[in-house]
Amino acid sequence: MKVRGFTLVEMVLTMVVGSILVLGIAGFVELGSKGYADTVARQKIQTQAKFVMEKMARELRHAVPNSFAVTSSTSKQCVSFYPIVYSGFYALSGYDDKTLQFLIGNDNPPLSYNNLKMIINPTTQADFNNGIGLEDKVYVTTDPDTGDDINNRDLPSPLTSQSVSNRQYIYNQLVSYCLNFSTDSITRNSIQVADSVASGEFSYSPPTLQRGGVVHLALTFAQNGESSHFETDIQVLNVP
Template structure:
């Protein structure tokens, strides 16, 4: 009577071949998993960078023109600071008074009382043409600054004015390899993860060009083995 089955050598060879196949499949699966993980991490880094650049660009484009600075706050390696426009409009000189209108038809004199108005700003911290609105009055849809025309040095070509909060200066800073948003150099709010380096610069306006903010940021992943550099110029759209 003959019996059939596997010999020891056949079983060993089968185990070896099976192990090779399993290791090959496992390596293929691991490669695919690592590729997927790297893609997700890369997408996360790109999405974060786009959010940071878009948020900064939108605020910069709607800031008081020329009132930008690169003054550092404590712990920062780079900063860009500016004053967001609360509202704006046009003004006229009437005798010794300055009369003006604003774009927001619902705003009142009480709403403006804690704000300041600037006309034709040319530096980050102007010493002239800045008017506190604590004593502003209104009548017939016009706002009045009594006796302030004598303090007006020069005029805006387009008779534009900008109203802002003097206690609401916004700064974007690189602190500890992280982009943070600050209000009046406090209330720090991180808007990126760790691993961000670069620089933030402001170019003053010239006869040919408006002022512009140059953003050069390098975003690295958590492992630190991959990075992406973003370079963007943001023009300050508002002009005196």
């Protein structure tokens, strides 16, 4: 029997067909890899957006009421506020109402009031510059009826304004979330918490008789030619 090999034409056809198959498979693999990479990138930006929105919402929702301010410049826009460190109720005593007595409602009251201030019935963020200093000025007395410890702070002058519900808030550091237009990022007290922020806007609506204050967040995240827009209204839960 005569053994017959491939002819030149058959070899060329085989190589051409094989090359076409390889190119097709390579293109399919590349398309699948690109699709996977795009999915991962999209998931990353979505996760980052949800994280920063939830983080901001949690802090803003539980901040001291009326401690908000929105500032804007050509390079950035910021929303600032004072987080609640401790809170509770107060009463005034003494013939001239210059002895402030207060209770802390938190489960773990402070052992020290260093660097802490108290605010009662604030109306704007500027009021926090004149908060009641507590450092080295708080002394404890015992209620003769209940035996409970009561914190006391002698005031230099009577309060200019009082809370209808006798609420007091203790705070220290101002927190600022800033949308930086030049770097497409969001920072919290100058520490970056999100990137790929193409645009955004912060706004604040003061409280009314029907509702508490509302902070509006609108952020657009963009990556690889795709963008996702997130928008939410955050109602401040606490009242003065």
